[in-house]
Amino acid sequence: MKFTWRLGSLQIKRSLLPIHWIYGIFMLIAGLECVVLTPPFQVADELNHFMRAVQIAEGGVIGTRLSATQSGGVLPSPLFPMAQSFDYLKFNPAKKVDLGGLAQAYMTPWSGKTEFVEYPNTAFYPPSSYGGVVLGIWLGDALGVRPLTSLYIARGINGLLCTAIAMFAIALAGQMAPFFCVILSLPMSVSLMASASQDGILLSFSALACALIGKCFKRPDNKTSHGFILLAGVILGCIAAAKVPYAPIVLLPLVLLIRRGVSIVWPLLSSFLGTGIFLIWFIIGIHPTMTTIAVRGVSVHNQMLFVLDNPLKMANMFVHFGIENCKPLLHEAIGVLGWLDTSLPPLFYHVAEVCLILSFLGMFCAQKPQIQTRQIVFTSGVLALLCGSVFGIILALYLSWTAVGADHIEGVQGRYFLPLILLLPVGIQILYMNNKDSVKSEKTLKIQSNIDFSLQAMVFIFMIFCVFTLYSSLSVRYWP
Numbered sequence: 001m002k003f004t005w006r007l008g009s010l011q012i013k014r015s016l017l018p019i020h021w022i023y024g025i026f027m028l029i030a031g032l033e034c035v036v037l038t039p040p041f042q043v044a045d046e047l048n049h050f051m052r053a054v055q056i057a058e059g060g061v062i063g064t065r066l067s068a069t070q071s072g073g074v075l076p077s078p079l080f081p082m083a084q085s086f087d088y089l090k091f092n093p094a095k096k097v098d099l100g101g102l103a104q105a106y107m108t109p110w111s112g113k114t115e116f117v118e119y120p121n122t123a124f125y126p127p128s129s130y131g132g133v134v135l136g137i138w139l140g141d142a143l144g145v146r147p148l149t150s151l152y153i154a155r156g157i158n159g160l161l162c163t164a165i166a167m168f169a170i171a172l173a174g175q176m177a178p179f180f181c182v183i184l185s186l187p188m189s190v191s192l193m194a195s196a197s198q199d200g201i202l203l204s205f206s207a208l209a210c211a212l213i214g215k216c217f218k219r220p221d222n223k224t225s226h227g228f229i230l231l232a233g234v235i236l237g238c239i240a241a242a243k244v245p246y247a248p249i250v251l252l253p254l255v256l257l258i259r260r261g262v263s264i265v266w267p268l269l270s271s272f273l274g275t276g277i278f279l280i281w282f283i284i285g286i287h288p289t290m291t292t293i294a295v296r297g298v299s300v301h302n303q304m305l306f307v308l309d310n311p312l313k314m315a316n317m318f319v320h321f322g323i324e325n326c327k328p329l330l331h332e333a334i335g336v337l338g339w340l341d342t343s344l345p346p347l348f349y350h351v352a353e354v355c356l357i358l359s360f361l362g363m364f365c366a367q368k369p370q371i372q373t374r375q376i377v378f379t380s381g382v383l384a385l386l387c388g389s390v391f392g393i394i395l396a397l398y399l400s401w402t403a404v405g406a407d408h409i410e411g412v413q414g415r416y417f418l419p420l421i422l423l424l425p426v427g428i429q430i431l432y433m434n435n436k437d438s439v440k441s442e443k444t445l446k447i448q449s450n451i452d453f454s455l456q457a458m459v460f461i462f463m464i465f466c467v468f469t470l471y472s473s474l475s476v477r478y479w480p
Contacts, residue, residue, distance in 0.1 A: 019177050019456055020170035024163055026185060026463040027193070030470055031159040034194035037474035039097050040086050040105065040151055042338050043195040044413070047083045048119035050151060050196040051075055053133040055123075057141075063123030063289040066116065071123040071289045077113040079147055089478070090339045096480040106148050122198075124289040126281050128238040129198030132158030154196050162193035165204035172211040174218075176425045178455040179359040180207050183422055185463050186352060187335030187344060187470050188415055199415060202239055206419035209235040213253060214429040221262035229253055233270030237277030239419060244286065245392030246419065248385040250274035252426055258378045297403035306405050307398070318394060321409050332414025333421075335469075340413065342477045348469050355462045362455045363428050365448070375430050382427035386420050393417070 041047040055063065055073035065071040082105050089095050127134070136154030145153070166184050170177045183189060184207060193200035212232040219225040233253050240247045253270035256262075292300060307314050334352045335344050393416050394409060401411035 018171070019181060019459065020167040022456075022460060022463070023170055023181050023184065024167045026467070027159065027163040027166070027190070030185070030190045030463075030467050031163065031194040032156075033467070033470050033474065034191050035152060035155045035159060037471070037478065038191065038195070038338075039089055039102070039478050040148055041083050042086065042089055042478070043191055043197055044339055044415070045121065046196050047080075048122040049125075049130070049198055050083075050133070050154065051079065051117055051119050052122040052125055052198075053130040053137060053154065053196060054079065056127050056130055057134045057137040061127055062285050064116070065123070065289045065291060068292050069120070070118055071120045071291045072116060072118040073123065074114045075117045076111050076147070077115045078108050078111050080115075080117050082108040082147060091341050093341050093477065097478050099480070106146060108148065109146050120291045123291075124286040125198055126238065126241045126285055129201055129242045132161035132201065133196045133198075135161070151196060155194055158196065158200060159194040162200045162204045165201070165208055166193075169204065169207035169211040172215050173207075174214065175363050175365075176211065176214060176429075178362050178459050179356075179425060180211070180422065181459045182352075182355050182359045182462060183207075183418065185459070185466050186333070186418075187337060187348075187466060187473070188333055189418060190466070190470065191335070191337050192415065198242055199418075202242055202419050203422065205235045205239050206422040208232075209239070209252070210423050210426055213256065213426050216256055217259065217429050217432075221259075226266050229256060229266045229270045230273060233273040234277065235274075237274035240274065240278040241281035241285070243393075243416075244282070245396050246389050247278055247392070248388040249420075249423060250278055251385055252382065252423065255378050255382055255426060255430060258374055258430060298401065299404055300399045302404045303399045303402070307395075317407060317409070318391070321394065321412075325412070329412065329414040329417065333418055334414075336414070337473065338477065342473060344469055344473050348465070351462070351465060355458060358458060359455060362451065363425060365451045371431060379427040379430045382424075382430070386423060389420050390417065 041050070051073065052063070054075055058075075060073050063071055064073050085101055085105055089097070133154045136157035137150050139157065140150030140153045143153075166180070170180050170184075173180050184193075184203060189200075189203055192203065209232045212228040212235075216225045216228050216232075219228070233250070236250050236252060240250050251271050251274075253267045253274070256267040256270075257264055292298075330353070331343075331349050332340065334349055336342065337344075394412055397411040398406075398409045402409055
């Protein structure tokens with residue numbers, strides 16, 4: 001990225017490393033910190049994600065359901081007991097890693113014996129969510145390493161894949177790039193990408209889908225833009241297949257129908273592809289393996305009847321939930337690591353909030369929006385789709401994770417909303433789509449370049465802060 005200033009007859013040029021490369025370097029450092037300093041299976045649900053990835057790596061694309069409350073897969077016998085040996089760290093901030101126990105877990109080999117293991121909350125996730133983890137497991141198998149070493153290799157490969165996708169998204173993002181960088185540099189985002197969880201790849205996919213759609217607003221109607229539109233639909237379909245409440249986002253490519261003088265076929269085809277991917281996986285992968293999670297007092301059927309019988313009470317409860325939990329959920333999304341038992345220094349949350357706000361506002365500084373009725377309608381449609389997914393997340397957890405008739409909602413975590421936040425700029429792009437690249441005054445160019453430079457400098461400083469915060473927080477939390 002180049003910036004130019006003029007002072008009288010003197011012209012000063014300053015060249016900076018492109019922001020997507022800055023992000024890549026950051027992830028090599030911060031991602032490695034998370035891979036090494038996070039003890040085995042101490043990212044939320046990482047064990048269940050890893051077991052699902054092992055199942056896929058061994059050819060079990062579709063999970064196995066034994067009963068209404070049991071689903072999972074047939075896995076090597078030593079894996080689950082070895083992983084459970086680290087349960088003493090969960091929800092117990094006072095505990096540190098037992099180095100002797102860690103060494104013993106490292107010595108646990110793969111076994112020819114197998115057994116059925118339950119992981120009902122991940123058994124229905126699609127293979128597209130575990131590309132990096134499965135590659136890591138295959139590499140570990142080729143090297144002949146033990147299960148715990150395979151976990152660390154899988155974390156590293158998944159982190160590299162997520163980073164590569166995120167860098168591509170940031171390179172395409174234009175004015176959205178600083179916002180993407182801040183979201184994808186949050187400790188929670190880095191932790192998820194550098195783990196065996198599927199959530200890391202969903203973050204990278206969301207950023208890329210948003211960047212592809214945003215790019216199509218400014219590209220001519222040609223083969224490249226057609227490819228971008230279709231790719232966005234495929235990616236959104238994979239995201240929706242991974243988490244059913246995200247299903248409304250498969251309609252996001254339809255916002256490109258607002259472009260005048262271009263074919264409407266490609267946005268329609270893109271949404272059709274995304275919807276098709278979601279429905280196919282729902283039929284062959286989700287529905288056959290979904291279970292009624294055996295939690296005391298929980299019944300999806302009875303809870304649904306309660307919701308339908310008390311619509312006003314539900315609406316009031318949902319509103320109060322949003323008001324009361326907005327800040328805690330934001331802090332979780334920024335970074336309450338481990339099993340939501342590893343908080344960051346209070347100052348970090350304030351800094352992250354400021355950076356999020358400034359990077360978001362920076363998307364509005366490039367040029368003046370052209371607000372017309374059609375643009376307002378389409379922007380409102382984007383917000384409606386995202387709000388529908390937010391509502392879907394909360395409702396799903398009320399139905400499947402909360403006791404029947406309860407006046408509160410359990411199980412909602414801040415990380416669930418990060419992919420939706422990354423898709424928010426789709427609505428902003430609509431407001432700028434009719435702007436032409438007209439000749440701007442020297443003063444306007446200087447102001448714009450100063451803003452761009454300031455945002456990139458802010459992102460760079462924030463990344464450095466994240467690196468030190470991750471190192472200090474994970475070291476103090478887990479290691480003696």
